[in-house]
Amino acid sequence: MISFGSKLSRFAALVVSIAGAGCIKAPPIAVVDSRTAIEVQASGEYPDLEFQSADATLQPGPSPVSGKDIVSKAGLSAAGTDLDLFELSRSDAQFIDAMLLIGCLGEGEDGLLKYTPDRCDQNVEVSELLRVASRNxxxxxxxxxxxxxxxxxxxxxxxRDAWRSVHLEQARCGAWIE
Structure with missing residues (x-):
């Protein structure tokens, strides 16, 4: 026969073991990558090179462009490339002088450049002409x-009148003057 004390001690042991089981837990498992640098490179990962290439893309600087790239991007023809490139590099003053000579621009009485579409028989991009004239x-x-x-x-x-009198003395021959 089991005595009351032994039942109590068994019950107490059971309660203590159940309560203790709730407080005890296994520590978290941390997996550490222990591959060597050679193993990392052999698997195709190159973190140093990736960071270097990312840094290289962030550094400003000119990019090398060949003459062929310039010609192809500007839509120039292969023949007369040097002349075409010179045409692209002309300054606004040279462009205005050319437009004055062919009659697309003229000098107005108010001293400003005027667009003269009735005299302009050339194939000229009007938006570029007006942009340069308004800036001037x-x-x-x-x-x-x-x-x-x-x-x-x-x-x-x-x-303006004093400036215009001096400016007209230097005007191109054949330019339209109002």
Whole structure:
């Protein structure tokens, strides 16, 4: 026969073991990669090279462009490439002079460049022509304002007229002048 004390001790042992089992747990398992550098490279991973290539893409600098690339990207013909490249590199002043000579632009009475479509018989891109002419007209207005500010009491219109008289002496022969 089992005594009451032994039943109690068994019950206490059971309660303690159940309660203790809830507090005890296994530590988390951490898997550590222990591959060597050679194993990493053999598997096709090159972290140092990946970082170097990422850094190289972030460094600004000119990219090498060959003459053939320039010709192909600009849509130039193979014949006369040097002349075509020169055409692309002309300054606004040279472009304006050419447009004045062929009659697409003219000098207005107000000192500004005017687009003259009735005289322009050339195949000219009008948007480029107007962009260059308006930028040049802005520069002319700025010059007139500067000249007027240098002489107290002189108006912008008087500075414009003085500038225009000197400018027309240097105008290209054959240019349209209003």
């Amino acid at each position: 007209n802005l520069h002319r207005r700025q010059v007139w304002e500067y000249l007027a500010s240098r002489r107290p009491g002189q108006s912008v219109a008087a500075a």
